[in-house]
Amino acid sequence: MQETLRNTLKKILTAIVRTLLRNGMSYGEFDQIARKCFVDVAFNYFAPEKKKQTVSNVAILTGLNRKEVKKMHELDTDQSEADGKQYNRVVRVLGGWINDPRFLRKDGNPRDLDYEGEDSFSDLVKQYSGDMPVAAMQKVLSNSANIRFTDDNKVRLLNHAYLPSDDPVEKLTILGTDASQLIETIDFNLTAPEEGLRFQRKASNPQVSAESIPEIKQFLQRKGQAFLEEVDLYLTQHESSKDPKVELSVSVFYHESDGENQEVEK
Numbered sequence: 001m002q003e004t005l006r007n008t009l010k011k012i013l014t015a016i017v018r019t020l021l022r023n024g025m026s027y028g029e030f031d032q033i034a035r036k037c038f039v040d041v042a043f044n045y046f047a048p049e050k051k052k053q054t055v056s057n058v059a060i061l062t063g064l065n066r067k068e069v070k071k072m073h074e075l076d077t078d079q080s081e082a083d084g085k086q087y088n089r090v091v092r093v094l095g096g097w098i099n100d101p102r103f104l105r106k107d108g109n110p111r112d113l114d115y116e117g118e119d120s121f122s123d124l125v126k127q128y129s130g131d132m133p134v135a136a137m138q139k140v141l142s143n144s145a146n147i148r149f150t151d152d153n154k155v156r157l158l159n160h161a162y163l164p165s166d167d168p169v170e171k172l173t174i175l176g177t178d179a180s181q182l183i184e185t186i187d188f189n190l191t192a193p194e195e196g197l198r199f200q201r202k203a204s205n206p207q208v209s210a211e212s213i214p215e216i217k218q219f220l221q222r223k224g225q226a227f228l229e230e231v232d233l234y235l236t237q238h239e240s241s242k243d244p245k246v247e248l249s250v251s252v253f254y255h256e257s258d259g260e261n262q263e264v265e266k
Contacts, residue, residue: 039064039073092129094160098110099232099233103119103124110157185200228252
């Protein structure tokens with residue numbers, strides 16, 4: 001069991017460390033974040049039943065000394081929640097533009113929107129982005145090539161899918177959000193009863209012709225985008241202003257590797 005866990009961790013870290021080294025993060029900084037995560041998870045999820053978690057219990061769980069546990073518990077370094085909120089807001093605005101009849105033409109396609117006024121771009125942002133300023137949303141969507149202004153000064157939707165701009169901060173934020181959600185889903189399914197499992201499937205083939213890759217990518221782009229738009233509409237139909245509410249995410253991703261890049265198991 002422990003050997004399998006170590007191998008699993010090695011595979012996950014190998015993918016992550018490539019990103020860390022490429023973006024200039026040293027092992028020392030990674031080590032501090034790892035210790036902070038161990039302490040936070042121990043405090044938030046592993047408290048004794050019906051009791052408050054203590055520094056001493058966390059020290060036993062994590063193997064860190066009490067002084068280090070206290071230090072890490074009091075350290076506030078997390079900006080990811082704010083970054084993740086912006087990503088979700090952008091996706092919700094695009095989803096509203098694609099699905100809400102107020103922002104659609106008669107043929108069901110997104111219409112060009114006035115910047116201000118009734119059923120305008122400003123209305124769309126205020127309806128679906130929470131408290132994100134309209135100008136800030138406009139900048140994000142312009143940088144990602146999702147929108148442009150027409151000659152008559154209306155806002156036109158160019159791409160339904162949100163693809164981040166060349167801003168590495170935004171791309172890394174999406175990495176943190178999407179990768180953590182996938183791992184959390186797999187972790188949940190490790191212990192959940194059969195009837196409570198979350199949907200987690202993968203189609204894979206180790207003998208695909210390399211010459212077919214461009215065609216396959218186009219196929220998946222069409223089918224994947226259509227599927228996600230259908231899911232987005234379905235989830236929108238089940239929104240509620242009443243509590244309790246939960247946040248749901250469905251992801252589709254494409255991965256390829258060749259024999260030279262696959263790690264040899266030892």
